[in-house]
Amino acid sequence: MRVIDEAVPFRRVLAAALLALTVMAGATAEYLGARAIAARAAETMALANAAVVAPAREVQRLxxxxxxxxxxxxxxxxxxxxxxxxxxxxxxxxxxxxxxxxxxxxxxxxxxxxxxxxxxxxxxxxxxxxxxxxxxxxxxxxxxxxxxxxxxxxxxxxxxxxxxxxxxxxxxxxxxxxxxxxxPALTLSGLLGQPEGKVAVNLYRLSDGRLLARSKEPEEVLQRGLLMAPAHLESARRDPAALPRGPNSIDGRDTFFARRVVAEGGLLVSANLDAESELQPACLLRWLFRAIAGFVVLTYMAGAGVLLVMVSRARVASAQRELERLIAGLPAVVYHGAIAGDGTYTRLYLSRNTMLAIGCTPAEVAAPSDWFARIHPGDHDTARALRRRLLETGNATADYRFARSDGRHAWLRDSARLVVQNPDGSGEIIGTVIDVTEERDLAAQAVMAGKLASLGELATVIGHELNQPLTAMRLLADGIGISLKTGAIERTGPMLTELVGQVARAAEIAGELRRFGRKDGDEVMPVPLSEVVRGVMVLAEAPLRAAQVAVEIDVPADLPRALGRRTPIEQVLLNLVVNACHALEEMPSDRRRLSIQASATATDIVLEVSDTGPGIPPDLLARVFDPFFTTKQEGSGTGLGLSICRTILGGLGGRIEASSDPGGSCFIVTLRRAPEGGSAYNQWAGTQRHPPLSLAQ
Missing domain, CATH: 3.30.450.20 (PAS domain)
Structure with missing residues (x-):
């Protein structure tokens, strides 16, 4: 947001100042520390140079x-x-x-x-x-x-x-x-100085660097036959004052050296001071400088932090006001809340645009209980299941009917996501609520249009199919009339029986057309798939027979019922059968086969519709459910059939999948298995896994 973005330059200025202060303070601390160490090193070298004079004089006297x-x-x-x-x-x-x-x-x-x-x-x-x-x-x-x-x-x-x-x-x-x-080597070592002093004086033979005497611990050291390091020996031969610092030959520690050559005897006197011990005060002083620099930087950071917090609070307050203003114009209600492990919901925030978005004032839905009281009683379980699914999957969506202030009911879509998950199962959620009444009306109109489109495609063959029993009934009626006139009453019995059969056939087709074409309700219930398949075959029998398609149906009579609504499921199955019939028209007549199979799992009912047609190209298979996509010739299809199928099944808590190869295509429809006993709708709402899909989706 614009208000938030204005804080960025200010933070950058503080960050740049902090970086400059850190560099300056660090450089100053290092400079002062280096100066202290250099001064201490010079003092140590002066001490070593002074300490080597007396031993060199004693060696010369000797x-x-x-x-x-x-x-x-x-x-x-x-x-x-x-x-x-x-x-x-x-x-x-x-x-x-x-x-x-x-x-x-x-x-x-x-x-x-x-x-x-x-x-x-x-x-x-x-x-x-x-x-x-x-x-x-x-x-x-x-x-x-x-x-x-x-x-x-x-x-x-x-x-x-x-x-x-x-x-x-x-x-x-x-x-x-x-x-x-x-x-004696010990006597010579005694001439070099007091063993308890911090200066260690060594006497070397200049020809080969052999240690001859040492002021400290001579008994232990001289037994080892130590030699001066070659680099130090060569340097001492050229210039005794060279290499004033380096590892010594006794223990390898960092050491300051001051050397004097007793030229006549070919001896080298070296006064040694341990660098670590001598420089320790200066190193501590350097760390003190660093600590002071760090304190200065931290003090600045604290002050800048306080200033930044004050400025940020002012900007956040301004941003919140701006955000509220923007949210007030949204066609969606935004909420934030806490949800307990048992699904209990506590609201923490609700945007103030409820009247614009859902037709209620903020006071009318001030508490979660007020909101729940306005949900249609038939959708209470759906609303409760939303909270449970949030804890299980992290996000959930549900549609339910909601009473507006004007007394009308609107369809609301509640979408929420779990943003914080605690170890005890509780968490925090954010969500939005939008009015999808018009969207659902459009989706219903699209479904109805799909029904009419399917009926339109079947109109000719269904009309021919109805004409056959009507023609037969007319001929039978004429025959019965002639028999009655001629007195051949015994011949009217079989003709009346056949007439009743033809009437039943015509009534069955007309009944399926009337039921298929009427508007569907909202409630879900257990649906026997065997009856759904039988009804679809009544409508599709004529076009399948006309296309010479052999049909294989394997739907057990004792198959558990699916949870849904019969008419939408019939619409899905009829669409799949008609599509298969069109695809099989491209194949030779002896290879036109359609198979409908159904099976049950512990939680689902699975319906498979497969054909032996040419199949769907792999590059097009992923798009078959997209709206307005069709593989038919231009002008022979709208491309909405499979998209509507997916929308219908999504609203029922089911799904549809497709697979294909050169030997044919297979569409798998999965529906929720109806529970045994109780309210079918309420039990489905409590376990629904798939959010309802809209026409736009």
Missing amino acids: LDTVRWVQDLLRLRADLRAAGDVAAAVRLEEELRRANQSNLMGIARIAVATEAGHIAWASFPEVCEEMGGASYFQALRHGGSGQVIAGPVPGPCSGQLVIIFARSLRHADGSFAGVAMVSI
Whole structure:
């Protein structure tokens, strides 16, 4: 409606504003959150860079001490080579005392000969061969500078130690042995920082990325022989400040890195901070920004919703007034109600156009009981059955007579649909009521016209059929008169008997014509189909005989009665028989057969009319019941016969179906089976499944 449609632009404006606000609030929240996370990440990196300075300095001091000790060991070797054994021994004692005083945590100082034998050690009670060690072989075969080995189990304590080895040379530059300084891995780990701090400091060998020491949990971690990730190792060799964030090699967690290379010793010091823990406050702040943005959007939505509800209520009120104005001009009454599981109806709404649509003021039908009181007593069961069918099928239609304010009765068509179905069997319905009095009158006129059309088609042959008994009666009357004049009274008996038979035959034909042509009533009743078939055959016998059609009838005498009205059923059957007769005229005389069969089911009576004619083309079969459609030649049919048949059967609660093939056609008529005892009409109305059809339908 126009009033409702005017609300659409307003809703679109609110929706567009909501979308813009949502995008703006979301973008602002994400921007502020990203800024907070970036600031926190910068603070974390600054903390890591500050935390790596002291461990790198301690490692450098350790390397300086190791270099000093190795220089003394080189001096010792030079003294012994020069023959100053006493000076060499004093130097050895000084080195032993320095080792025992725990100089920088050194565990052992030793010198190996060129053959790998221990020439001197600060703890001489342990003498192992060093010739097979990889670092010894590397120095022996030309390696120079500091070589760092380990972690390996120490010969004295069995604990993991880091070995700092440097080659010794003779005066001519040839290999003279190796000076070795061993430091426990745990001692080296202690130099990196306090284990309870949140910064984890790792010491790696730059040549292969091997983890040598760790400030946190060194006992557990160092046993695993971990290596730095190749990408991180390669990056650290090129630029220690590169890749400041990524998964660490210990547990794979996201980590901030700050690295320093101790160039002389080939060591890398890395200070690590867990990114998730450090960024958690900033992430919470980002979620807070998001929550604030969501709150702003929800606040706007609430305000817009309230405004929209207020505007919508005003528009709905206006729309309702407009709708009432439009409904007031409709030729139909609109209603809405609730229906209980037992069929009890409660009205919720009734349009105010009752006087225009059905001829009663709103006050006269204010309550459902007022409406029901105006329904014709003979149609009360039909009205009640409408509610029951609604609960069973979801929609229903019924026609009933209704008393208008002016005292006249009108036929109303009540059509309703179940729009809400509750678990307890109740529901809500909407429906319309229209005056179909004129429509039913037109349908009745069409049915009567169909009767007359059928009689018109049979007029010639029926006239010939009536002429035969009349001619016979005239001849018999003449014969009886001559017999009486001549005194041959004994010959008048057989002639009188034959005369009475011919009179009965003519009376039967005339009676069927008179009954078939009169106007039909409204009440339904049990109808014996055997009598219907007999009456139709009286009217159709002459044209069937003229067309040389062989008729087979199989209608049991004890067949249960059908529920309906005799004359309309006869009209349907006569139309089907005449159509079959016309179709069979196109076939050879020996193939003209018509079959009429009837049977019963628990609820229906089925009548089949089949022929051996040429059949109906498949593309036309679906249209045979359409008004004004015919397969006959132009001018030989109106195309209303089968349409009227369907209308008649629909009004009786029945139906008609058609099937066809090149061997002939078959029409199946299904009627409701009459109940045993009681009011036939009322019982049919309570179980009617098919809504009445109109001429327009």
